[in-house]
Amino acid sequence: MELVRAQRHDEAIALLLPAFRRKVFGLAYSFLRNREAAEDVTQDVFIKVWRALPGFDGRASLSTWIYTIARNASLSALRARRPQSSLSDPEVMDAVDAIDTAASADALVERAALLRLVDQLPTKQRQVIMLFYMKEQSHEEVATMLAMPVGTVKTLLHRARARLSAAAGN
Amino acid sequence: MSVRDSQLDKHLEALFGGLDTAAEFDTRLMARLQAESQTDAAERAIRARHQERLRYRKARLELKSWRRSMLRLLTLDALGIAVLLAVAIGMAWPHLNGDVLDISRQYGPYIATLFGVLVAAVPLVATWVERTRGPVPLR
Numbered sequence: 098m099e100l101v102r103a104q105r106h107d108e109a110i111a112l113l114l115p116a117f118r119r120k121v122f123g124l125a126y127s128f129l130r131n132r133e134a135a136e137d138v139t140q141d142v143f144i145k146v147w148r149a150l151p152g153f154d155g156r157a158s159l160s161t162w163i164y165t166i167a168r169n170a171s172l173s174a175l176r177a178r179r180p181q182s183s184l185s186d187p188e189v190m191d192a193v194d195a196i197d198t199a200a201s202a203d204a205l206v207e208r209a210a211l212l213r214l215v216d217q218l219p220t221k222q223r224q225v226i227m228l229f230y231m232k233e234q235s236h237e238e239v240a241t242m243l244a245m246p247v248g249t250v251k252t253l254l255h256r257a258r259a260r261l262s263a264a265a266g267n
Numbered sequence: 268m269s270v271r272d273s274q275l276d277k278h279l280e281a282l283f284g285g286l287d288t289a290a291e292f293d294t295r296l297m298a299r300l301q302a303e304s305q306t307d308a309a310e311r312a313i314r315a316r317h318q319e320r321l322r323y324r325k326a327r328l329e330l331k332s333w334r335r336s337m338l339r340l341l342t343l344d345a346l347g348i349a350v351l352l353a354v355a356i357g358m359a360w361p362h363l364n365g366d367v368l369d370i371s372r373q374y375g376p377y378i379a380t381l382f383g384v385l386v387a388a389v390p391l392v393a394t395w396v397e398r399t400r401g402p403v404p405l406r
Contacts, residue, residue, distance in 0.1 A: 107304075111297075114296065119286070136289060140299060143296055144299060208281060208282055215282070226279060226283075227286070230276075230284060
């Protein structure tokens with residue numbers, strides 16, 4: 098906030114980037130389910146944040162403000178790029194492979210199957226699952242990202258896990 | 268939590284735990300920000316120039332309308348002075364002595380002509396000054 102007040106917006110962005118890049122990308126990805134589109138949205142979000150920083154008055158917390166911009170940008174991108182891809186599209190599968198190239202073939206097959214199951218979840222449950230299992234994400238953080246009460250996040254997470262568990266057991 | 272649930276957690280963490288942007292993301296973003304920053308500066312300069320032009324045009328229009336109204340006033344002034352002088356001369360005429368009357372009879376047409384030319388010249392000179400003035404200086 099000091100950097101924003103001091104009109105040092107480039108330095109402020111340089112600080113915000115490592116703190117929010119993955120989270121904004123994860124949020125965009127949870128909406129768009131496409132790596133390239135999510136990266137484009139993430140770039141646009143940071144450009145928007147940089148442009149809007151002079152007008153940021155600090156009434157909302159910085160994270161809430163950034164997530165709101167990210168959600169709106171993701172929804173706009175989603176509307177613009179229908180029909181949307183699915184998590185189990187080949188390009189998404191390549192992205193999953195890229196996450197852990199050391200994984201065995203069996204593990205990749207299992208993950209691909211799990212990915213298809215996640216893809217079949219209702220939108221909100223899928224988003225909660227994806228964001229919660231990103232590194233070091235708490236219920237509270239996911240709730241802020243999706244602008245939901247923490248209780249709703251916990252319920253959605255519980256239902257999604259129950260569905261996945263049941264589906265995987267079949 | 269059952270064994271199956273903990274296995275599920277592990278798989279989900281493996282799937283989404285490492286979700287991140289491509290390696291060159293920050294570099295691309297910083298390059299974009301720099302480009303945006305330069306574009307912004309150029310746009311600001313264009314906007315400032317445009318606003319300055321508008322301000323200049325407005326000031327010129329205001330000054331022009333002021334000059335026009337002054338010109339109208341000046342013309343009316345000249346007419347008023349002429350009427351006033353004619354009335355003053357008419358009233359003073361019976362009280363003037365013989366010498367003055369002789370002189371006025373002799374030079375009367377010249378004096379009247381000169382006075383008429385002067386009165387008529389005032390708006391003409393004012394118009395000429397108006398047309399030959401340079402650009403309006405702005406503070």
